[in-house]
Amino acid sequence: MSHRVALLAGDGVGPEVVAEARRAVDALGLGLEWTELPWGSAYYHEHGEMMPADALDVLRAHDAVLMGAVGDPSVPDHVSLWGLILPVRQRLDLWANVRPARLLPGIPCPLAGRGPADVDMLFVRENTEGEYAGVGGRAHRGLGSEVALETSVFTRGGVERVVRFAFERAAERRGVLTSATKSNASRYGYVLWDEVVDEVAADFPGVRVERVLVDALAARLVRDPGSLDVVVASNLFADILTDLAAAVQGGMGMAASANLAPDASVPGLFEPVHGSAPDIAGRGVANPIGAIWSAALMLEQLGEHDAAAALMSALEAVCAEGPRTRDVGGTATTREVGDAVARRAAASG
DSSP: OOOEEEEEEESTTHHHHHHHHHHHHHTTTOOOEEEEEOOSHHHHHHHSSSSOTTHHHHHHTSSEEEEEEOOOTTSOHHHHIIIIIHHHHHHTTOOEEEEEEEOOTTOOOSSTTOOGGGOEEEEEEEOSSEEEEEEEEEESTTSTTOEEEEEEEOOHHHHHHHHHHHHHHHHHTTSEEEEEEOTTTOTTHHHHHHHHHHHHHTTOTTSEEEEEEHHHHHHHHHHOGGGOSEEEEOHHHHHHHHHHHHHHTTOGGGOEEEEEOTTSSSOEEEEEOSOOOTTTTTTTOOOOHHHHHHHHHHHHHTTOHHHHHHHHHHHHHHHHHSOOBGGGTOOBOHHHHHHHHHHHHHHHO
16 A cells, blocks of 8 residues: 655755665565655745745645655744644644654663663653643733733543543553653642643553653653653643653654554654754764654554554664764764664665
């Protein structure tokens, strides 16, 4: 079966790493149909918007979206974020953001004495509401009395679906779910979150549940990452925790993600979450592992389970044996790492 994949290379190092992810997927011989989309900061400078008015219709005509990174110093961050990625997540209702944080063999860990057996976590992030719901406003601009309101939105339905999804993932893994909130200080949204976790837990008696305040969890993630299996958290808290987890797994270049609407007929969006890194763009030194790992998540979601496993096997072998980019202790270029993964992927096909 052929799949239609929208390719959104984005800004900065995005085109460099996405090119390697595409080559690795093509090496598997699946015959995917790629549609290249020019949206991003350059598109903004030309058209005054990050993506066209019919962008959501364009994406819905595909089976998946593989994206690099969007953002450039020439465009304010809130413009690029609210002009592309957040509207895509919200309007396609991609409510589950799934981020594996696993230390692969051969990748150095910044925590002394830790190896791959100590770092294997899965983060499930609520992806469409919470602190990034976009509800709020500003009044009396420029005056001493200026006020800005940013309102977090927690709905029972929104919390329940992402919590249930996280429980399901925990049941498939090691059977431990950690819910991160700040319900001691935020007594409405996060108290609702805690209540929903308790209610859903009744349907998963084989999963051990723990509620941990987000600040304590951040410290624990560094002190004892091996104690964590599946972590579920709100939009903001999971955003922060997953960057910390990425550092523990070897750096932001290793970080992959999937934006999903489970059981819905909309395309998932798959992206490395290291950002556009404009300071190293065009130098050929960006780590493509996060982008290739995201492509493996994409293949899994498309039902290409054997291909996804083959790509991850190729990825793990290259991490273990090299070549590696400089951020993970090597000297290779982006292209050299991509070549190595593509060769191994082709050999497994």
